[in-house]
Amino acid sequence: MRCPFCAHQETSVLESRVAEDGQSLRRRRECQKCQKRFTTFERVEGPTVFVIKRDGGRVPFDREKIVTGVIKSFDKRPVSIDLIRQLADEVEREVRRREVSEIPSKTIGKMVLRRLRNIDRVAWLRFASVYFELSDITEFEKLFEKIGN
Numbered sequence: 001m002r003c004p005f006c007a008h009q010e011t012s013v014l015e016s017r018v019a020e021d022g023q024s025l026r027r028r029r030e031c032q033k034c035q036k037r038f039t040t041f042e043r044v045e046g047p048t049v050f051v052i053k054r055d056g057g058r059v060p061f062d063r064e065k066i067v068t069g070v071i072k073s074f075d076k077r078p079v080s081i082d083l084i085r086q087l088a089d090e091v092e093r094e095v096r097r098r099e100v101s102e103i104p105s106k107t108i109g110k111m112v113l114r115r116l117r118n119i120d121r122v123a124w125l126r127f128a129s130v131y132f133e134l135s136d137i138t139e140f141e142k143l144f145e146k147i148g149n
C-alpha cells in the first residue's frame, strides 16, 4: 500500500476495524518513511458483473461510475458525498443480490433513479435525461409514465 503523501511502499497498520456497512475493513496506516497517517478501505469483491451498454458492448460493473454520474447530476446543488456513496453502495448490493453475471445499464439507471428521486428532484431529472439520452419533452413524458413521479 503506497503512501499517498510520499509514495513510499512500506506502511504499518495501526488499527483495523469493520466499517459501518459491515462489508469493508477500515484500516488506519502510518507511512514508515514520512510518518504521515492515512486510512484505507478494503472491500469484499464478488464475482465480476458485466454491464450491457446501450450499444450492446459489455463493461465490468464499477460502483465509482455511479458515484461520478450522480455527482454530475448534483452540479452546484447541496449534497453530501457520503450520501452519494451510500446510494452507490446500495445499488451495488442490489445488483449483487440478483446473482446475475450481466445486467443492462438501463436496469442500473432505474435503480439509481428510484433512490435519487427521494433525495433531490432536480438531480433526479438531470440523471434521467443523461442516462436515458432524452432529447425531447415527449421522451421525458414517456419516462415519467414508466417510472412514475
Ligand SMILES: [Zn+2]
Pocket: 003, 004, 005, 006, 007, 008, 031, 032, 033, 034, 035, 036
Ligand atoms: Zn510517506
